[in-house]
Amino acid sequence: MEPLIWIGAAISLAGLAGIVWSLFAVMRARRRLTDDAVLRARMREVLTVNLGALLLSVLGLMTIVVGVVLS
Numbered sequence: 001m002e003p004l005i006w007i008g009a010a011i012s013l014a015g016l017a018g019i020v021w022s023l024f025a026v027m028r029a030r031r032r033l034t035d036d037a038v039l040r041a042r043m044r045e046v047l048t049v050n051l052g053a054l055l056l057s058v059l060g061l062m063t064i065v066v067g068v069v070l071s
Helices: 002-032 036-070
Strands: none
Touching: 002 036
């Protein structure tokens, strides 16, 4: 079940990359945008990506656990 562990690690890393991207996107938006309404709209967009990346990361970690248990 070693391939399952590596697949899970790749999925988790993709999720982590999405979380880091959303962090930098929020930092950029807070620096650039001064209008509160525009900033809130941008935060809503980034929030969906952030939650999707978090879900992807959790699914990857679950895949790793399943691979470890089965091996």
